[in-house]
Amino acid sequence: MHNPSVFRSMHRERFGADPAIFVAPGRVNLIGEHTDYAEGFVMPAAINFATLAGISPRTDGKIAIYSENYGEEKTFDAAALPAKGNKHWSDYPMGVVSILKGEGHKIPAFSLSIWSDVPLASGLSSSAALEVATAIAVMDLIGATYPGPVLARLCQRAENEFVGANCGIMDQFISVNGKENHALLLDCRDLSYKLAPIPDHVALVIANTMVKHSVAGGDYPTRRRESEAACAVIASHRPGVPFLRDATLEDLEKWGHEMEPKSRMRAKHVISEDLRTVAACEALLKGDMKELGRLMAEAHRSYSRDFEGSCVEADAMVELAQDLPGLIGTRLTGGGFGGCTVNLVEQSEAAKFAEALGVRYAARTGITPQIHICHASGGAHRLE
Numbered sequence: 187m188h189n190p191s192v193f194r195s196m197h198r199e200r201f202g203a204d205p206a207i208f209v210a211p212g213r214v215n216l217i218g219e220h221t222d223y224a225e226g227f228v229m230p231a232a233i234n235f236a237t238l239a240g241i242s243p244r245t246d247g248k249i250a251i252y253s254e255n256y257g258e259e260k261t262f263d264a265a266a267l268p269a270k271g272n273k274h275w276s277d278y279p280m281g282v283v284s285i286l287k288g289e290g291h292k293i294p295a296f297s298l299s300i301w302s303d304v305p306l307a308s309g310l311s312s313s314a315a316l317e318v319a320t321a322i323a324v325m326d327l328i329g330a331t332y333p334g335p336v337l338a339r340l341c342q343r344a345e346n347e348f349v350g351a352n353c354g355i356m357d358q359f360i361s362v363n364g365k366e367n368h369a370l371l372l373d374c375r376d377l378s379y380k381l382a383p384i385p386d387h388v389a390l391v392i393a394n395t396m397v398k399h400s401v402a403g404g405d406y407p408t409r410r411r412e413s414e415a416a417c418a419v420i421a422s423h424r425p426g427v428p429f430l431r432d433a434t435l436e437d438l439e440k441w442g443h444e445m446e447p448k449s450r451m452r453a454k455h456v457i458s459e460d461l462r463t464v465a466a467c468e469a470l471l472k473g474d475m476k477e478l479g480r481l482m483a484e485a486h487r488s489y490s491r492d493f494e495g496s497c498v499e500a501d502a503m504v505e506l507a508q509d510l511p512g513l514i515g516t517r518l519t520g521g522g523f524g525g526c527t528v529n530l531v532e533q534s535e536a537a538k539f540a541e542a543l544g545v546r547y548a549a550r551t552g553i554t555p556q557i558h559i560c561h562a563s564g565g566a567h568r569l570e
Contacts, residue, residue, distance in 0.1 A: 190207055190238065190569050193207065193238050193240060193254075193299070193301055194207060194240065196254065196299060196301075197240040197242065197252075197297070197299040200252055200259075200297075200299065201242055201244075201250065201252075201297035201299070203242035203243070203244075203297065204242060205240030205241055205242045205297075205299060206240070206241055206242070206323065206326055206327075206568065207238060207239070207240045207568070207569040208238070208239045208240075208241070208319050208322045208323045208326070208566065208567070208568050208569065209236050209237070209238050209239075209319065209566065209567060209568075209569055210236060210237050210239070210314075210315045210316075210317075210318035210319035210322065210361045210362075210565075210566035211232035211233055211234070211235065211236045211237075211304075211315060211360075211361055211364055211563050211564070211565065211566065212232070212233055212235045212236060212237075212304035212310040212311045212312060212314070212315045212361070213230045213231065213232050213233060213310065213311045213314070213315075213356075213357060213360040213361060213364070214230065214231055214233050214310060214390060214392055214519055214520075214526070214528045214560070215228060215229065215230040215356065215519045215520060215528070216229045216230065216231060216369050216466065216482070216519075216528060216530070217229050217459075217462060217463050217466045217481060217482060217485050217517070218230075218356075218459060218460070218462075218463035218466075218485075219459060219485065219489050219493070219495065219518075219519070219520075219522065220409060220410075220413070220452075220455070220456060220459070220489075220493060220495065220522075221374070221430075221431070221456055221459050221460050221463065222354025222355060222356045222374045223352070223354045223374075223410060223413075224374075224413060224417070224429045224430040224431050224456050224460075225374050225375040225428075225429040225431040225432075226374055226375075226429075226430065226431040226456065226459070226460040226463070227371060227372065227373055227374065227460050227463040227464055227467075228354075228356045228371075228372050228374060228463060229369050229370065229371045229372070229382075229463050229466055229467055230356055230357075230360040230364075230369065230370060230372070231360070231364065231368065231369045231370065231384065231390065231562035232360050232361060232364025232365075232562060232563045232564065232565055233310065233390065233392070233560045233561070233562065233563055234560055234561055234563040235302075235303050235304040235305070235310060235315075235558070235560070236302070236303065236304065236315060236319075236563075237300060237301070237302040237304060237312070237315040237316050237318075237319040238299075238300070238301045238302070238319065238569075239279075239298060239299070239300055239316075239319035239320055239322075239323040240298070240299040240300075240323075241296055241297065241298050241299075241323040241324065241326070241327055242296065242297050243294060243295065243296055243297075243327065244294075244295035244296055244297055245295065246295060247263065247264050247265060247295050248261050248262065248263065248264060248295050249261070249262040249263075249264050249267075249280075249283065249293075249295060249296055249297075249298070250262075250296075250297045250298070251276055251279050251280070251297075251298045251299075251300065252297075252298070252299045252300065253275055253276075253300045253301075254299065254300065254301040255300070255301060255302055255306075256275055258275075260274070260276040262280065264293055264294060264295045264296075267280070267283060267284050267287060267293065268280060268284070269284070270348060270350075271348050271349045271350060277348060277349045278313050278316045278317050278320070278344070278345070278349060279298060279300065279316060279317070279320040280348070281317070281344030281345065281347070281348030281349050282317050282320045282321045282324065282340070282341060282344045283320070283324060284344070284348050285340050285341075285343050285344045285347070285348065286321070286324060286325070286328075286330070286340070289340070291328055291330055292328070293324075293328070294327065294328065296324070296327055298320065298323065298324075300316065300319070300320075302315060302316065305394060305556065309519060309520020309521055309522075309524075309525030309526050310392065310520065310525075310526060311357040311360075311361065311520075313345060313349075313351070313353075313357070314341065314345075314353075314357030314358045314360075314361050315361055317341040317344050317345060317358060317361075318337070318338075318341050318358055318361040318362055318566045319566065321337060321340065321341050321344075322337070322566050322567075322568070325337075326568065334359075334362045334363045334565070335359065335362075335363070335377040337358075337362050338355060338358040338359040338361075338362045338363070338377075339355065339358075339377075341358040341361075341362075342354070342355050342357075342358045342359075345358075352406070352407060352410065354374060355372075355374055355377065356372060356374065359372055359377065359379075360372070360565070361565060361566055362565050362566050363379065363565050364562070364563060364564055364565040365381050365562075365564055365565065366561075366562060366563055366564045367383060367384055367386070367561065367562050368381040368382060368383050368384060368562055369381070369382050369384055369467070369470060369562065370382075371463070371464070371467040374431075375429075375431060380467065382467050382470035382471050383470070383471075384470065384561075384562050385473060385475075386533070387532060387533050387534070388475070388514065388530055388531070388532065388533060389530075389531050389532070389533045389536035389559050389560070389561065390528060390529070390530065390531075390559075390560040390561060390562065391528075391529040391530075391531045391536055391539060391540050391543075391557060391558070391559050391560070392519075392526050392527070392528055392529070392557070392558045392560055393503050393507075393526060393527045393529060393540075393543055393544075393547070393555055393556075393557045394525070394526045394555055394556040394557070394558075395497075395499040395500050395503055395524055395525065395526065395527070395547075395553070395555060396499075396553050396554070396555055396556065397497060397499045397500070397523075397524030397525070397553075398524055398525075405495070405522070405523050406521055406522075406523075409452060409493065409494075409495060409522075412446070412448050412449045412452040413430060413449070413452045413453060413456055415445065415446065415449045416430065416438075416445050416449040416450060416452060416453035417429060417430045417433065417453065419441055419444050419445050419449075420433045420437045420438075420441055420453075423437075423440070423441055424437065430453055430456045430457055430460075431460060433453065433457055434457065435454070435457055435458065437457075438450065438453055438454055438457060448494075451491075451492045451493070451494070452492070452493055454488070454492045455488045455489065455492040455493040455495075456493075458484075458488055458492075459485060459488060459489075462481045462484060462485050462488075465477075465481055466478055466481045466482070469481065475514045475515075475530070476514075478514065478515055478530065479513070479514045479515030479530065480515075481515070482515030482516060482517045482530070483515060483516070483517070485517050486504050486516070486517035486518055489517065489518055489522065490518070493522070495518070495521075495522030495523060496518050496522060496523075497522075497523055497524055498551075499524065499547075499551055499553065500518040500522075500524060500525070500527060501518075502547065502550050502551060503516075503518075503527045503543070503547055503555070504516050504517060504518065504527055506543060506546040506547055506550060507527070507529055507539075507543055510535075510539050510542050510543060511532075511535050511538065511539065512531045512532035512534065512535025512536065512538070512539050513529060513530075513531055513539065514529075514530035514531060514532065515529070515530045516528070516529040516530070529543070536559050537559065540557040540559055543555075543557060544557050
């Protein structure tokens with residue numbers, strides 16, 4: 187991670203003030219894809235890639251936000267905040283400020299510096315890390331606090347209402363509530379959760395296909411509509427099914443013929459993925475790595491075939507990992523259509539695994555991937 191003292195002096199040089207510094211992690215989802223907006227289950231872990239936010243007060247009525255990654259500073263009038271994003275990186279921090287204002291907080295003038303090593307557009311949730319880091323920085327400045335789940339919901343609203351990306355709650359939730367060396371099983375309906383330890387001998391190897399996806403455009407909204415259309419068919423027979431979370435595979439057997447074929451496939455993925463995600467948490471709690479690996483393989487197959495949320499490169503990355511020494515389980519993670527695979531690998535084999543997978547993938551696709559060996563890290567906090 188970026189050196190906090192270098193980051194501090196960068197803020198000081200630019201803004202002439204000493205910042206308070208906050209950190210919020212990115213995440214990788216071990217299992218549970220496209221279940222969050224069906225009020226289902228997800229099981230992410232926070233990772234040791236993070237966003238730093240440095241904040242200091244100003245006296246000129248302005249909000250100045252500097253992104254070191256983009257090498258760009260944007261200035262806003264604290265008394266006249268924008269109501270909607272304009273497709274710029276500053277939408278994420280300003281969205282959070284806008285939502286906090288809407289909650290009745292008086293927003294003062296401040297300088298905010300941002301730096302992140304969460305790879306952009308790779309499905310590791312760089313946007314949520316930025317939102318959460320901004321939120322805890324601004325809240326510290328104005329003396330406000332919220333319980334973790336409430337804070338996550340506010341950051342999700344910033345992305346939904348201000349940025350205009352229809353994301354679920356998972357990314358913000360794990361960034362706020364992650365715990366070192368644990369995965370978190372989240373019930374997206376009531377935001378209750380339980381932590382499941384990831385054993386010491388297991389590394390998280392994240393392999394970036396280098397193929398970009400965008401959650402705001404294209405296939406993501408289509409998949410969501412298809413899933414919701416399937417749910418509506420089931421609900422017409424069983425009124426107690428507002429979300430696919432409440433549906434069963436039996437419902438699909440019974441009424442699937444009334445759905446568009448694509449809708450039926452999407453629903454099959456979401457309903458079965460919920461069952462797998464809860465089972466995966468049980469497997470982790472029991473230390474049954476073989477079962478966890480089996481569930482991950484099944485999840486990838488479902489994501490790729492039934493949800494059609496994968497791509498040639500991601501399927502190749504999963505396939506090429508299969509017989510490498512140390513592999514426990516592998517699947518495409520995140521919003522899909524590119525991005526990263528998550529590989530649970532024996533720690534002792536992780537470096538060799540990463541190297542071999544990179545060589546194989548480059549030979550197959552002609553693309554040099556970025557492969558990171560990570561561990562599950564703690565949630566957002568202030569750096570002393």
